[in-house]
Amino acid sequence: MNSIYFDHAATTAMHPDVLNVYVEAVRSGPGNPSSLHAHGRAARERISQARDSLASLLHCEASELIFTGSGTESDNSALFGAALAQKKRGRNGIVTTAIEHHAVLHACRQLESQGFSLTVLPVDEFGRVSLEDAKLAINDTTAIVSIMAGNNETGTLQPFAEIGELARKHKALMHVDAVQAFGYLPFNLKELPIDFLSLSAHKINGPQGVGLLYVRKGTPFQPILHGGSQERNRRAGTENVAGIVAFAKAAMIACGQLQSRWDHAEDIRITVLERLSELFGPEQFVINGHLEDRLPHILNISFTGISAESMLMNLDLAGVSASGGSACNSGSLKPSHVLSAMKFSSERVSSAVRFSFGLGNTREEADKLAKITATISARLRIN
Structure with a gap:
């Protein structure tokens, strides 16, 4: 795999x-x-x-x-x-x-x-x-x-x-x-x-x-x-x-390579979001964070109705490494203090997944991520 x-x-x-x-x-x-x-x-x-x-x-x-x-x-x-x-x-x-x-x-x-x-x-x-x-x-x-x-x-x-x-x-x-x-x-x-x-x-x-x-x-x-x-x-x-x-x-x-690093991460981010929108529909997920004043390589998404733990476990089984937030909290089930400080609902906080991009990532991987995530989402929502 x-x-x-x-x-x-x-x-x-x-x-x-x-x-x-x-x-x-x-x-x-x-x-x-x-x-x-x-x-x-x-x-x-x-x-x-x-x-x-x-x-x-x-x-x-x-x-x-x-x-x-x-x-x-x-x-x-x-x-x-x-x-x-x-x-x-x-x-x-x-x-x-x-x-x-x-x-x-x-x-x-x-x-x-x-x-x-x-x-x-x-x-x-x-x-x-x-x-x-x-x-x-x-x-x-x-x-x-x-x-x-x-x-x-x-x-x-x-x-x-x-x-x-x-x-x-x-x-x-x-x-x-x-x-x-x-x-x-x-x-x-x-x-x-x-x-x-x-x-x-x-x-x-x-x-x-x-x-x-x-x-x-x-x-x-x-x-x-x-x-x-x-x-x-x-x-x-x-x-x-x-x-x-x-x-x-x-x-x-x-x-x-500041500009090329930025452009590359931004390209992967845009590809992920475009494909998710096509496969999910905009009502199935929400972006957490500022849409403009932001770094290009971090994309935090809450998948409505699906716990981050379930999503991350299934992504891992499908060969995708992502995170529920800070790496220092990756082994913890505590809600993100960052998203909680943003006054989000407990459901939005508990369903948040962080994808972050960098060296070696491709548009093909971004497209594959969206397809895998859509499949996992459909399966978890049925269950």
Whole structure:
């Protein structure tokens, strides 16, 4: 059975060129970047080159980039690092939204339990936060504002730049989780009002286990990992040399093909929707998320009257990999906190399936997905 992978928002396969770079780095021999001998110096040089490449893509200084172990670590490092540093300056407010990734929401809740004041902004029925709500929430006591660029379940884009300007007016720090948006949107950190930016390699056809955190020069920041002096004393732990080199290669490929990546994902998305409309009829499903201000590779659909669990199980049996939402919740039967925050009915939330597209997907696969989904839907509705 030929499988169809439509879960790229969860993780992506390594690009062939990235895999080659990764293998080459592994084969180059042992090398701890902190060691002073030749092997250590060679490893350190590979990391420096990767950091320079990423800094060029993000339009920032290489010294402003910290390599981490994941997007989650980057989010946690930004939030705890900024909040604890800002507390020393008399600021204890944290502002975020109800549709953030759990790496942000759970970190914010933990900070709240430590005495910080947390404001969670609501979103509208499209999953988009209001600038007016943000304006009312951000004040001179706010330590950090955390807003994702694009949602990992619905693809809805947030007005993070505009909110960043609001934060800057009150001298609050601005964190953006760009894990899903990087590779589809350009990020010029010299111009954007962002103090922290979180990225992850495995969302852009790089390896798993590598993340990146941008920290603007001069930004108050307190490390959350303590040990060695790696990453300029900002993140202890031996660096993942091969992963970092491969991350840089994946980013170079993705950022060099922003428009073609967008167009390809959009083409697959449109094909899926057109074929579903032909086979289902518009009353059989509904799209969750903003129809225009969105990322192209994420399509969240509620199939009326069919539980997501049943649909996903049958899709899997038919060789289609999709998701019920965030990959971190894939083993959970809890309803999506993102769709719940959008004030949908319990039926709409419980019937939502996320398809996400990327490297290797074709129109033929999109057409096949629609046919398989229609067959499953007809069978489940009869039963």
